[in-house]
Amino acid sequence: MAAFHPGNGTIERLGRMLGEAERIVAFTGAGISTESGIPDFRSPGGIWTRMEPITFQKFMASEEARLEDWQRRFTMNEVYGEAEPNIAHRALAHLVAEGHAQGIVTQNIDGLHARAGVPADKLVELHGNATYAHCLSCRQRFELEEMRAAITREGSSPRCACGGFVKSAIVSFGEAMPEAEMLRAYRLAEECDLMLVLGSSLLVEPAASVPRVAKRAGARLVILNREATPLHGLADLALEGEIGAMLAQIFPHLADQEH
Template sequence: MERDDQRKIERLGTLLRSMRRGVAFTGAGLSTGSGIPDFRSPGGLWTRHRPIDFDSFLSSAESRREAWRRKFAIDDATNGAAPNAAHRAVARLVEQGGIATVVTQNIDGLHQASGVTGEKLIELHGNGTYATCLDCGARHELAEIRPGFEATGEPPACRICGGFVKSATISFGQPMPAEAMRRAQDAAREADVFLVLGSSLVVYPAAALPVSAKQAGAALVIANREPTDLDPIADLVLRTDLVALLAPFA
């Protein structure tokens, strides 16, 4: 390993051990180590199948059918994904009190599976491990929806109000959840260390959070495979594999 890299990793260790109001901002790169592909990456699912946007979901039964068909196909492809050492390191740092808040762009539920829950976790893009009714908000379990969908090919309707049921994720064209964004902004402004883990920071407004944190005085650490637009303002940039980088902290 290069001496420079070693020095950076030591600096990361010092920050992780000393932080008291850390924020971990996580993206697809954190979960690739669990076998979940980055749909935005070249050749990824979203470059082959344009995502179904929210307006289409609302206006077209065929779009709803296609959205559910893809949803279950993706679930089959990622079935059994479990948290990796990077998720476990984040959970350990939360447990030890260094990380106050985990803000994630991921919808895979792997932070919960590693033990980060409730107030400590903000899911900016929702959660793909269950579904909700768009009218009344009732929660629906995927395992209950799937047999009916496969038998009839009809998109699911709410058992309570008959409304459209959709994976509990934020689709393209769907407003960001205001409460989650507000909490994430508060956490960013209060952070002493803001850790970007596996996000290319291209999806706004979420990608504005590291800038808020930095402006409010946080040390900004960016650990991502690819360069990001915010690398020039970061205090520490690491291009290392996240699992290898964070395993010592798990």
């Protein structure tokens, strides 16, 4: 269907659809966090259009690449640390807390959903999380400041006690998607009655297939994004504009919490 634009009752329709749904699942992308001041790294002008990504293969093969990757992660985490969850993050956390949303599936690595109050068992981070690190062999968790201190002290990239490489807990370019997380996302999609897409271009696969799974299983599909997506034609409702401004009309009590 053609995209709707805010006005002419479309926000009211969005509110009704959210109110009628009993098993909402949200699917979020970079657009939900740009309103918290976090850059969209993949869009034109983003960091990955100006700086070659360090692939998983390069990370594993080169000490120089590992050290460069760590420096990028430390810089990126400073940006994430300064950002605060916005009304969209808080609205989703509210829907989860009230039992209306069964889970949040996100492409984002900034940790803002968790900071907004979404519990770990309701959050599926398809591309990992940049706010901590883990061992690639045994999966032990490490904090970034601990790794920064180790690199400063040793002058080399960190290794786990088991001998494995330690890396920021994101899915790097060229790294396999986490199978367990993808299965969790598909299961949520198959069981929901409304798939709410917020701030995703729906271009990055296989993550972008999750809303399609929900639609095929009979769920309503609602998309809120700044621009049209490849799934606009399948959507029951598609709104283009500022996500926070739209949700503020549905959750005015949460809008009052803005810093």
